[in-house]
Structures are given as structure tokens and as C-alpha cells.
Amino acid sequence: MTAISPNSAPPGVTTSLHQGASQTSKQVKDKLFHYGLVGAATLVLIILGAIIVMLFKGGLPALETFGLGFFFSTEWNPVTEEYGAGVMLYGTLITSVIAMILAFPASLGIALFLTEVAPQSLRRPIGTAVQLLAAVPSIIYGMWGFFIVVPLMSGWVQPFLTTIFGPIPLIGELFSGAPAGTGILTAGLILALMIMPFITAMFVEIFVSVPPVLKEAAYGVGATTSEVFRAVTVPYGRTAIVGAVMLGLGRALGETMAVTFVIGNANRIKSTLYAPGASIASTIANEFPEAGPGSMKLHALLELGLALFIISFLVLALARFLVRPRMGD
Amino acid sequence: MTRLERRLLTDRFIKVVATSLAVLAIVLLAWILWTVFYRGLTALSFSVFTMPTESPGRGGGLANAIVGSLIQVLVGLVIATPVGLFAGTYLSELGRGRFADAVRFINDVLLSAPSILIGLFVYELLVKSTGAFSGFAGSIALAVLILPVVVRATEDMLRLVPGSLREAAFALGATRAQVVTSVLWRAARAGIVTGILLAVARAAGETAPLLFTSLGNLSWSFDMSKPMASLPVTIYQYAGSPFDEWVALAWAGAFLITVGVLFLNILSRVVLAPRGKAS
Numbered sequence A: 001m002t003a004i005s006p007n008s009a010p011p012g013v014t015t016s017l018h019q020g021a022s023q024t025s026k027q028v029k030d031k032l033f034h035y036g037l038v039g040a041a042t043l044v045l046i047i048l049g050a051i052i053v054m055l056f057k058g059g060l061p062a063l064e065t066f067g068l069g070f071f072f073s074t075e076w077n078p079v080t081e082e083y084g085a086g087v088m089l090y091g092t093l094i095t096s097v098i099a100m101i102l103a104f105p106a107s108l109g110i111a112l113f114l115t116e117v118a119p120q121s122l123r124r125p126i127g128t129a130v131q132l133l134a135a136v137p138s139i140i141y142g143m144w145g146f147f148i149v150v151p152l153m154s155g156w157v158q159p160f161l162t163t164i165f166g167p168i169p170l171i172g173e174l175f176s177g178a179p180a181g182t183g184i185l186t187a188g189l190i191l192a193l194m195i196m197p198f199i200t201a202m203f204v205e206i207f208v209s210v211p212p213v214l215k216e217a218a219y220g221v222g223a224t225t226s227e228v229f230r231a232v233t234v235p236y237g238r239t240a241i242v243g244a245v246m247l248g249l250g251r252a253l254g255e256t257m258a259v260t261f262v263i264g265n266a267n268r269i270k271s272t273l274y275a276p277g278a279s280i281a282s283t284i285a286n287e288f289p290e291a292g293p294g295s296m297k298l299h300a301l302l303e304l305g306l307a308l309f310i311i312s313f314l315v316l317a318l319a320r321f322l323v324r325p326r327m328g329d
Numbered sequence B: 001m002t003r004l005e006r007r008l009l010t011d012r013f014i015k016v017v018a019t020s021l022a023v024l025a026i027v028l029l030a031w032i033l034w035t036v037f038y039r040g041l042t043a044l045s046f047s048v049f050t051m052p053t054e055s056p057g058r059g060g061g062l063a064n065a066i067v068g069s070l071i072q073v074l075v076g077l078v079i080a081t082p083v084g085l086f087a088g089t090y091l092s093e094l095g096r097g098r099f100a101d102a103v104r105f106i107n108d109v110l111l112s113a114p115s116i117l118i119g120l121f122v123y124e125l126l127v128k129s130t131g132a133f134s135g136f137a138g139s140i141a142l143a144v145l146i147l148p149v150v151v152r153a154t155e156d157m158l159r160l161v162p163g164s165l166r167e168a169a170f171a172l173g174a175t176r177a178q179v180v181t182s183v184l185w186r187a188a189r190a191g192i193v194t195g196i197l198l199a200v201a202r203a204a205g206e207t208a209p210l211l212f213t214s215l216g217n218l219s220w221s222f223d224m225s226k227p228m229a230s231l232p233v234t235i236y237q238y239a240g241s242p243f244d245e246w247v248a249l250a251w252a253g254a255f256l257i258t259v260g261v262l263f264l265n266i267l268s269r270v271v272l273a274p275r276g277k278a279s
Helices: A011-017 A020-071 A086-117 A120-135 A138-165 A184-208 A212-220 A225-236 A238-254 A257-262 A280-290 A296-323 B003-043 B046-050 B063-094 B097-112 B115-130 B135-159 B163-171 B176-187 B189-204 B231-239 B244-275
Strands: none
Touching: A020 A296, A020 B063, A020 B097, A020 B115, A020 B135, A020 B176, A086 A120, A086 A184, A086 A225, A086 A238, A086 A280, A086 A296, A086 B003, A120 A184, A120 B003, A120 B189, A120 B244, A138 A184, A138 A257, A138 B003, A138 B231, A138 B244, A184 A238, A184 A257, A184 B003, A212 A225, A225 A238, A225 B003, A238 A296, A238 B097, A238 B115, A257 A280, A257 B231, A280 A296, A280 B115, A296 B097, A296 B115, B003 B244, B046 B063, B063 B097, B063 B135, B063 B176, B063 B189, B063 B231, B097 B135, B115 B135, B135 B189, B163 B176, B176 B189, B189 B244, B231 B244
């Protein structure tokens, strides 16, 4: 696309068409417009800078009091004013990992269906449905999870998983304990449902952009659809696929409402996935109402926010590096 | 079994798995929508739209939350759209070099930053300094959510406008301001409007950023400097309450939000459709 250099309108031509006075006012207007564009772009930078500064400043007292041990301590006690991020960091990471383990293969399968298997007439409507699923607000997923999925989990899924995995050493430990319904596992499941359409939509775009010549060549030597998918499509889009997964992970890490409804909100780490837990986002949402202005709890929550920001920033930066290596021209 | 038979069987198996996963996804969508529609519609009544929220046992509706949501989203949109339009135009028309790359990157970070952090940020920025939760703070939080979507949509859509249009306008002696406002923005209008609609859909369903900014309000409030009710926050508070009628109202609210968001998404497709390949 052509760039517009500031001098691309030859000054000689314009002056011959317009009178001097209106010419100057036009130039002034153009200059103002230019500053407006630059100013708006700068504002985007300022907002992100301000977010970092505000979270850092707000969390600083907590950092000063608890030091770096804040990020490892599993203590969260408003009575003794002892705060640590260990439980929330664990909850955030483990729910996101569960979500990725469930959502990645599912998204891959659905994207394969949408790009190679489905009859042409079904691709658009199903693709649209998947995108609509991605647009449903997270609080709806949270409510649906709380009222529909939680009873199913405690009544059916968790007892079922216990009978299957229970006897296996180590893994059985993850699926033991009282089937409460709410907890880490359910939160991971709801997160998986939420990010699955999001990742699927990106996968479809990646698969569609594979040059047809490559696929046709593979079909030409007799490969089956699934072989073309495994040997051509996925390797070709590998980088972008990893990037899309990272974007999904970024979304899972910071998700608040869907998790808050079903994670159970307990400040403990247990070996079983049935146990209630807390994520950074759910803790901020839950505990904020009880954190008065200037209280150490509020500082600790802001510190948690900063930690979440840094984690998602790293994940998103990596994702972007992989998905949009060179967007420029 | 020959090698070919084995390969064909594997292929068949993988296709069946992919198809069942797609069917599962559709079933889940249908299940979520059915739950929201069924429980929402059974709870929906005329008073939901006309009565404000009341204490449990006294009926009431969601009117103040609906109006509060509309006000906050609208004000957020009015604040974010011009800035986003200008910043996106900058990236598309002048965006070269390190500064533009930085803006593009930071905009992508803002686009996917956890929304609850936007809420914390605006709390620290506005609520703490003024000492009061306010509808205005809620609007600012939503504006921060809307902005990156508009920036991205504007840049992407302006890049699709053919360079010859720009050259033709410049050749007629138009200034850059004139080229942008009367040629480029018009040519990319459908795409930009789509982006704005999607941004509104996203902001309308957001709960987390409003928890710490506009807080919620149990009665009518049109004062932007006071706490203001919003549909998502009311749903959040009511869904977890022990009162059946509040839970029912939460489902009615969930129904309204879902219908609104899906409507905006479908509308955005319709807006873009006549242009065919514009996306």
C-alpha cells in the first residue's frame, strides 16, 4: 500500500488553484489534523503506561511489606494482614492449563471439520455459530456453569472420573475427594468451553490460508485428508497455531466472571482437582468489596493485579510475535 | 488388512472424531442458548423493563440496570470512538517506523488485556482520587475496552482502501485531512462501523471492569458522578443471591444481554455483507 508522504500533494499545483489565505487555513487545518492523529496514537501508549504505573504504585506497599515472598507465600489472611499470591497463582495457572488441555485438541478437530470434512454448504453456518459462541459474554458462561454444569459435575462427572482414575497411583490423587461440583476442575472446564470457539476461529483462518498448491500436491501423490492435515496443513501453520494457543491462554489467564462463579473461592492448595480454589482474577473480584481504600488488602489485590498483568503481557507478547510476525506492509 | 485399508480407516476415524467434536460444539451452543432463553423468557415480564431493582420479596425489575448499562456503554463509545478512529487512521496512513510499531503492539496488548485489570486501573485513577464510585468511571473503563477494537478495525479497514483512491484525491489538490475525512473514511465506513458494533457488543457484556468503577446502584440514577447500576453487575449480584426471584431476574438479565450481544454480532455481519470480501 502506498505511503502518503507529507509532501505528496505538489504545493505548486494547489497554490495555483486556491487563493493564498484559504490555502494557509487549509494547511493549518491539515497540521491540526496531523497532530490529532499522532495525539490519538500516543494516547494508546499513555493508557497502557498508566495501567502499569497505577497497578505498580497501588501494589507497592504490599511489595514493600511482604517482599518478593509475596509471590510464593500461600498465606492469605485478612485477620493477621498476611497476604501472599501463591494460592492464586497456582489456581490461575492450573485452571488455564486444564482449559488448554481440553480446548486445544477440540479446537483442532473442529477446525479440521470446518475446513476439510464438512460439506461446503455447512461450513458457513457452523463457522458463524462458532464465532457467535465466542461472542457470548463470560458472565453467561459463568451462570450456565454455576446452575447447569456444577450439579452435573457433582452428580455424575466427578464420581465417574473417580471410578476411572481413582485406582491409578498419582493421577488418582487428582480425581479424589468429595465431588462438590465447584472447584478447580469445573473452572478449567468452563474456561475450556469459553476459549474453544475463540481458538477454533483462529485455527480456521490459519488452515484456510495454507496455499492450495501444497495441499493439492499432497493429494496428488495419494495422501488422505487426515494425512494432508497432519503432514501439510499443521506443519505449515505451526507458528501461527502456537500463537493462537497463546492468545487463548492469555484469555483464560485473565478471565474473571466465568471462573468466579464456579471455582469455589477457597484460599488453599489441595492435591485434588475437585477442591475449591481461587484464581487471581476471581480473588480480585471477590475480595475487592471488603478491601477498604488504603487497606493492606487493597494493596495486596493491586499487587495481584500487577502479577496477572505481567503474566498475560508476556503470553500476549509471545502470541503476537508468533501470529503477526510482520503486519506492517 | 492392507496398508491402504489401514490408512483409509485412520482417515475415516479422524474425520468421525472431528465431526463429533463439531457436533459437540454446536450442541453446547444450543444448550447454553436454550438455558438462557428458557430461564430468561420464563422470568421475563413487563415489569422487568418498567420497574427498578427492589429489595427481595417486593418484586421489581431491571429497568435501572438496563438504562444504566445503555448510558455507560453509550458514553464510553462516544469517548473511545473518535480517539480510536484517529489512532487507527494514524497507523494506517502515517504508521511507519518504531513509534507506529510500538503503538500497534501496545494496542494489541490492550485488546487482550484482562478486563478486570482495566477496572482496577480506573478505580485507582478515578474512583480513588474523587473518592466515589461513579457511572462516569464505569464509562471510562468501558471506553478503554472499546478503544483498541476501534483502532484495530480502523487500521485494518483503511488498509483495504485502494491506494489509487488516495492518489486521485491528492492529485485533485486535497489536503491529507480532506483525503482522510471525505475519501478514506467514507470508503471504509462499513468495515469501521462493523468494528464499532463488535466493540459495543463486547463492552455491553463486560462485568469485571464495572465492579470497581460504577459499582451498581439499587435505585434509579442518571447522575454520572454517582454509582450507577448496570445489567452485568446486577446479574452477577443477583445470580449468587439466595432469593429465587432475584435469581430469576438474573436469568431475565442474562437473556437480555445475550440477545443484545448476539443481535449486535449478527447486525455487524449484515452491515459488512454487501461489501462482500471486505473482511
